[in-house]
Amino acid sequence: MNSYLLGTFRAKFPDATLETHAFRGDETVTIKKEALALAAAWLRDDLGFDFLMDLTAVDYLPREPRFELVCHLYSSKHNYRLRLKCPVGAEDPQVDSLTGVWSGANWFEREVYDMFGLKFRGHPDLRRILMYDGFEGYPLRKDYPLKKRQPRIAHRD
Amino acid sequence: METKKQELPKNWTLENLEDGRLVLNMGPSHPAMHGIVRVLLTVQGERVVDSDVEIGYLHRGFEKTCENVTYNQCVPYTDRLNYVSPFINNVGFALTVEKLMGIETPARCQYIRVIMSELSRLTDHLTCLGANAMELGGFTVYFYLINAREALYRLTDSAAGGRVTPAYTRVGGLSRDLPPDFKKNTAEVLKTVRRNLADADALLTRNRIFYDRLRGTGHISKEDAVALSFTGPVLRSTGVPLDARKATPYLVYDRFDFDIPVGSEGDNYDRYLVRMEEMRQSMRIVEQALAQLPEGPVNHPDYGVILPPKEEVYGNIEALMAHFKLTFEGVKPPKGEVYQAVEGGNGEVGFYLVSDGSGNPWRLRVRPPCFPLTGGLSQMIKGAYIADIVSTFGQVNMIGGELER
Numbered sequence: 001m002n003s004y005l006l007g008t009f010r011a012k013f014p015d016a017t018l019e020t021h022a023f024r025g026d027e028t029v030t031i032k033k034e035a036l037a038l039a040a041a042w043l044r045d046d047l048g049f050d051f052l053m054d055l056t057a058v059d060y061l062p063r064e065p066r067f068e069l070v071c072h073l074y075s076s077k078h079n080y081r082l083r084l085k086c087p088v089g090a091e092d093p094q095v096d097s098l099t100g101v102w103s104g105a106n107w108f109e110r111e112v113y114d115m116f117g118l119k120f121r122g123h124p125d126l127r128r129i130l131m132y133d134g135f136e137g138y139p140l141r142k143d144y145p146l147k148k149r150q151p152r153i154a155h156r157d
Numbered sequence: 158m159e160t161k162k163q164e165l166p167k168n169w170t171l172e173n174l175e176d177g178r179l180v181l182n183m184g185p186s187h188p189a190m191h192g193i194v195r196v197l198l199t200v201q202g203e204r205v206v207d208s209d210v211e212i213g214y215l216h217r218g219f220e221k222t223c224e225n226v227t228y229n230q231c232v233p234y235t236d237r238l239n240y241v242s243p244f245i246n247n248v249g250f251a252l253t254v255e256k257l258m259g260i261e262t263p264a265r266c267q268y269i270r271v272i273m274s275e276l277s278r279l280t281d282h283l284t285c286l287g288a289n290a291m292e293l294g295g296f297t298v299y300f301y302l303i304n305a306r307e308a309l310y311r312l313t314d315s316a317a318g319g320r321v322t323p324a325y326t327r328v329g330g331l332s333r334d335l336p337p338d339f340k341k342n343t344a345e346v347l348k349t350v351r352r353n354l355a356d357a358d359a360l361l362t363r364n365r366i367f368y369d370r371l372r373g374t375g376h377i378s379k380e381d382a383v384a385l386s387f388t389g390p391v392l393r394s395t396g397v398p399l400d401a402r403k404a405t406p407y408l409v410y411d412r413f414d415f416d417i418p419v420g421s422e423g424d425n426y427d428r429y430l431v432r433m434e435e436m437r438q439s440m441r442i443v444e445q446a447l448a449q450l451p452e453g454p455v456n457h458p459d460y461g462v463i464l465p466p467k468e469e470v471y472g473n474i475e476a477l478m479a480h481f482k483l484t485f486e487g488v489k490p491p492k493g494e495v496y497q498a499v500e501g502g503n504g505e506v507g508f509y510l511v512s513d514g515s516g517n518p519w520r521l522r523v524r525p526p527c528f529p530l531t532g533g534l535s536q537m538i539k540g541a542y543i544a545d546i547v548s549t550f551g552q553v554n555m556i557g558g559e560l561e562r
Contacts, residue, residue, distance in 0.1 A: 024256055024495050050383050051399075053498070054507050054524040072496050072507065072524070076383070076397065079404050083496060104386030107532035115220075130213040130561055139221055146225055 003027055005047075005082065013039055018087070026083055033069070033086040037096040040071070040084065044101055048077040052098065055108035057088075057116045061142040065089040067118060071098070088118060097123040115140035174199070178206060181543075185214055189292045189547045192557040194531070196538075196546065203542050208535045212561055219562035223521040227487025228254050228328050231521065236322040238523060239559040241284045242277035242502040243323055244270075244313065246559075249499040251326035252407060253508035256497050257490040258328075260462060266330055266455040267408045269316075272343075272446045273325060274408075274499070275439040276313055279350065280306050281502025281554075282390075282432045282439075289429070289551035290361060293370050298357045305353035308346045315342065328488045329463035330456030340447050347440050354436060362433070371426035375537045375549030378423060385536070386529040389504025390431045391553060395423035401500040413445045428552040462488060487516035503527045503554050525559040 006020040009029050016035035021028050031039055043049040051074040058068045065087035073082045088095055097120035098105040109120045110129040117138035120126055128135065134153040137144050173179055181198045184190040193214035199207040219238065223231045235246040248270045255262065262270075287302030310320040316335050317323030325332055361367045377387070379395040392399060400417045402410045418434035420427025456463045460479035469476035492514040498507045504526030511520040530553045537553075538546050 023493050024259060026495055028494075051388075052386050053388075053505060054496075054509060054522070056509060056522045056524075058511055058520045058522075070509065070522075072509065076399055076404075081405070081496070083494075102386065103381075103384045104529050104532065107528060108386075111528075128213075130216040132213065139218060144221075146221065 005080070008047075009039075012042065026081070028083040028085060030085045030087070033088055033095050036069070036084075036086045037098060037101065040098050040101045043073060043082070043084070048075045049073040049080075049082060050076055052102035052104050052108070053081075055098065055105055055112065057112045057118055057140075059116060059140065059142045067093060067116060069095055069112070069118065093117060094119045094121055096121050099123055114138070117141065177201065183543075183546065185211075189550065191288070191550065191555050194550075194555060194557070196534075198543065198546075200543060203544075205538050205541055205543060205546070208538055210531060210534050212531060214561070215557035216561040217558075219523065220521055223518055225517060227516050228490070228518065229483075229487060231518070232326060233322065233324040236319075236324055237558050238525065238562065239281070239501060239503070239506070239556045240321055241556060242281035243321065244273040244277040244317075244325060245281075245499060245501045245506060247324065247326040248274050248408070249497065249501070249506050249508050251328055252499065253495060253497040253510045254328045254488065254490060257493060257495045257510055257512055258462070258488070259491075260329060260457055260459070262330055262457055263454050264409070264451045265334075265453045268446050268450045269331060269335060269455065270326065271408050271410065271413075272443050272450075273313065273316070275442045275446070276309055278439045278500075278502050279436050280309050280313075282436050283309075283350075285502070285551070285554040286357070286361075286429065286432055289548065290357070290367070292547050292551050293367060295361060295364070295367060298360050301353045301356045301360075305350040308349045312339075312342055312346045315339065327456075327463055329459070334455050340450075343443065343447060347443065350436075350440065354433070358433065361429070368426065370545075370548050371424065371429055371552075373422075373424050373426075374541060374545040375425045375428075375552060376423055377533065377537050381533075381536065382423065385533040387504070387533060388529075389501070389526050390428050390435065391530055392504065393418065394420035394427035394431050396421050401498045401505050405498065407497070407499060409446075410442075412449065413442050415439075415442050415445075425548050425552045489514065489516050498524075501526050501559075503530065503556065503559075506559075523559075523562060525562065527553065527555050527560050531555050531560055 006027055010017050013035055016032045019030040053074045054072040056070050067088040069086050069088055071084040109123055112118050113126055114128045114131050178199050178201050181200055183196040183198055185193040185195040195211040197209040198205055219234055235250045236243040238246045283302045283306040287299040291299035314320045317325040382392050382395045396419050398417050398419050403417055415438045418431050420431050464483055465476035465479055470480045490512045494511045496509045498505045507524030509522040510518055513519040537549050
């Protein structure tokens with residue numbers, strides 16, 4: 001299955017596109033992480049994907065590359081959705097920030113950093129958002145035990 | 158950002174900066190902070206120069222928990238996302254798993270899900286506007302609107318067996334059908350809601366004080382709202398008519414006649430008007446759905462998806478086996494990933510589900526609509542008076558359970 005959108009994407013980024021598929025009506029593009037920011041800017045400016053509906057990550061331990069960054073885009077002009085993914089390896093968990101493309105990516109990326117420990121190059125304010133300073137580990141990683149205890153943190157005044 | 162980060166204090170006390178600015182904590186325990194959110198303000202006199210919104214006080218690890226339980230065991234957790242409109246989360250989750258499995262529920266189930274979602278939208282908006290009016294001094298309105306909400310809670314309670322935590326949906330159906338006198342009761346409750354809404358409307362809409370507190374405050378432009386991933390009434394107040402019920406219809410929303418109200422200014426008053434009108438539209442949908450409500454089963458016929466009725470379990474070996482398998486192993490959707498968006502009270506509630514083919518989700522991500530909204534709060538209150546934060550924060554309708562999961 002290959003729609004017009006997926007075909008256009010492949011034609012624009014022939015080297016960076018790793019995989020395209022459509023499953024249950026959700027069209028998905030997987031690209032190399034080096035091309036993520038470029039592809040995102042192109043999708044917004046030329047194809048009208050003006051909404052970054054969601055940005056999250058998935059941990060596929062023990063697969064390598066271990067993480068996958070997942071963006072859900074929506075175009076209000078064409079009323080169309082697209083999932084943009086890029087694999088991120090565990091030894092270099094860094095991706096380019098999308099805050100320059102969609103300012104709404106700011107908090108989403110902070111949450112991914114908080115929960116998975118992926119770092120975003122060029123993010124203006126990358127720090128934990130749901131967890132506190134001094135929290136050890138990244139809770140949504142698969143090797144983080146469900147009932148892990150945290151060390152006591154010093155009283156802050 | 159005008160202030161540098163190192164200027165923000167590490168402690169919780171007031172701090173005077175050298176040029177006369179003051180660093181002030183609003184929250185985390187503050188009556189207008191709807192639970193627990195801390196806003197660190199840098200103020201110049203009464204004006205907000207800069208702010209930093211700190212969240213995370215209600216984080217419960219919803220997503221991590223769901224990775225360790227079966228699909229149907231996730232349903233009660235979804236109640237606790239947006240706890241003033243729990244049915245929408247139930248429905249969103251069930252639709253996501255059903256989309257992954259490629260199944261469709263019977264027509265009666267879909268109609269009931271629509272009815273429950275719209276009643277939930279009513280309770281959501283009623284709470285938001287009631288609390289907002291109360292924080293701005295209109296305590297009477299709060300009682301009118303909460304009275305309507307209570308009537309709706311009793312109604313949904315009669316169907317689902319829970320006021321705030323109904324856990325009504327199952328993968329492939331519902332926990333039970335509607336009670337026999339539901340139609341009649343709904344008509345009566347909607348009468349109460351209409352009466353209370355008319356009272357609130359008369360007290361608020363052309364009220365000088367209320368108008369002055371909302372008009373022009375919390376303003377955001379259309380472009381900024383889109384870039385910040387805003388959805389729901391806050392986005393629609395800027396004039397973008399995006400609503401998942403119309404844009405990407407799910408369930409049977411395409412069979413009903415309803416309008417999507419939009420604002421033009423993108424300020425708090427427009428958000429108030431949008432919510433008021435949305436409630437009237439929701440009641441229209443409920444009435445149409447009840448008129449069209451078909452007879453028939455509410456659950457998917459396949460016992461590999463949903464628990465068979467108890468009589469079958471006790472009298473039939475296949476049903477007994479299906480019951481055992483479903484209880485111990487749970488529903489097993491195929492390997493894959495789906496994203497399903499439903500229109501919640503605050504905007505698009507998106508469920509992103511990754512399955513590895515086992516009985517537990519590999520990853521369940523919820524896109525909470527008020528997460529981007531709260532992320533954009535700093536921009537909406539910048540340059541405003543401290544007192545305007547209350548009205549803006551009220552109209553953002555931050556729900557802690559959904560924001561921090």
